[in-house]
Amino acid sequence: MKIRSGFSGLLQLVLELRSFRALRAKVFARPDMMDGAIVKGFPDASKVIASAVKLEWRTIDLYGLLFQYLGNADDAEAAHAFRRLAEKSSGNINVPASWDVPAQLREDQTRQKQVFEAIAGPYMGTNARRGMTYTWVPNHLADGLDAVSPRSFLAAIGKAAQGPIEHSHALHWSGLQEGVRHASETRVDEIQEDIPWAHEAMSLLENQVVPCTRAQVFAAWRKGRLFDKQVKGIPQDQEGVLEELRRTGILKLLADGRINIPDVYRLGFGLRRKGGFAPRR
Numbered sequence: 001m002k003i004r005s006g007f008s009g010l011l012q013l014v015l016e017l018r019s020f021r022a023l024r025a026k027v028f029a030r031p032d033m034m035d036g037a038i039v040k041g042f043p044d045a046s047k048v049i050a051s052a053v054k055l056e057w058r059t060i061d062l063y064g065l066l067f068q069y070l071g072n073a074d075d076a077e078a079a080h081a082f083r084r085l086a087e088k089s090s091g092n093i094n095v096p097a098s099w100d101v102p103a104q105l106r107e108d109q110t111r112q113k114q115v116f117e118a119i120a121g122p123y124m125g126t127n128a129r130r131g132m133t134y135t136w137v138p139n140h141l142a143d144g145l146d147a148v149s150p151r152s153f154l155a156a157i158g159k160a161a162q163g164p165i166e167h168s169h170a171l172h173w174s175g176l177q178e179g180v181r182h183a184s185e186t187r188v189d190e191i192q193e194d195i196p197w198a199h200e201a202m203s204l205l206e207n208q209v210v211p212c213t214r215a216q217v218f219a220a221w222r223k224g225r226l227f228d229k230q231v232k233g234i235p236q237d238q239e240g241v242l243e244e245l246r247r248t249g250i251l252k253l254l255a256d257g258r259i260n261i262p263d264v265y266r267l268g269f270g271l272r273r274k275g276g277f278a279p280r281r
Contacts, residue, residue: 010025010027011027011045011048013025014027014048015044015047015048028055030248056147057147057148057149057150057153059109059134059135059138059148060106060107060109060112061150062138062148062150062153063105063112063116063134064101064105064106064112065150065153065154066153066154066157067082067086067101067105067112067115068100068101069154070082070086071083071086071099071100071101072099079099083099085115085118085119086101086102086105086115087102089104089105089111089114089115089118109134112134113132113134116133116134117133117134118169119169119170119171120133120160120169120170120171120172120173120176121133121168121169121171121172121173123173124136124173124176124177125173130173133171133173133176136176137153137156137157137176137179137180138153140180140263140264141153141156141180141183141263141264142262142264143249143250143262143264143265144246144248144249144250144251144252144260144261144262145249147249149187152183152186152187152264153183155179155182155183155186156176156179156180156182156183157171157176157179158179159175159178159179159182159183160172160175160176160178160179161175162175163175163178177277180263180264180267181267181268181279181280183264184263184264184265184266184267184268184279185267185268185280186268187264187265187268188202188265188268188269189268191250191265195233195248196231196232196233197231197232197233197234197235197241198244198245198248198250200226200229200231200234201221201226201234201241201245202245202250202261202265202269203269204220204221204223204224204226205217205220205261205269205271206269206270206271207270207271207272208220208271208272209271209272209273209274210259210260210261210266210271210272210273211254211258211259211260212258212259213257213258213259214242214257214258214259217238217242217259218238221238221241226241242259249262250262250265251265263276266279267279267280
């Protein structure tokens with residue numbers, strides 16, 4: 001069996017393994033990868049796409065995943081402490097040796113919020129004006145398609161946990177901000193590897209204040225001579241680049257025609273927002 005490399009090779013492998021009764025392949029791919037030219041130009045791609053299942057991570061799913069990790073941490077003492085907190089909130093006083101998130105914490109956002117606030121406090125500051133911790137983290141990790149990657153979510157919380165403990169909660173709101181910065185920078189590194197032309201186009205927008213106009217974006221690309229760089233895979237014109245960035249969720253077109261960059265990309269690419277927290281300098 002000769003398999004090509006890259007994403008097209010994975011698709012080919014999925015098809016080849018269908019001839020074996022005891023083997024099945026499962027490929028996790030971003031939506032933009034499934035819509036790309038590689039898939040459209042791949043023979044028998046429809047056979048793979050027909051069996052695809054769309055995964056959607058809601059806020060309640062993300063916290064359920066986080067709680068599952070916390071309750072089964074390598075640090076046995078920390079894991080037990082979290083289990084006691086979670087079980088108390090769910091109304092169950094028994095803490096089993098092999099632990100799964102109680103159903104109440106998988107399905108009830110109010111109870112999830114109570115548990116997370118016990119860890120991080122209720123507010124992103126001294127009061128509710130700056131946001132609530134439970135909703136703030138996933139809201140600032142959502143891309144232009146309103147999707148949140150569980151990997152980014154766990155990375156943000158993990159980074160927040162590394163901060164110094166000099167306050168009343170295990171996580172501080174400033175640590176959550178730092179966690180989102182870290183997740184954004186990681187996502188930008190992934191874009192550089194996966195979609196080099198998109199990384200090049202976005203890098204030319206550094207220090208831009210968003211939301212901004214099409215004219216401001218196009219001016220930055222002309223000044224940076226984006227199309228002279230001949231980056232592989234780049235669309236042929238400015239509107240094409242804009243549309244592909246929108247389709248992949250890197251930017252969002254607002255109702256008034258302006259362009260917005262979600263924080264999960266804005267921070268890592270060094271763009272600014274009036275009233276928003278700043279990228280790392």
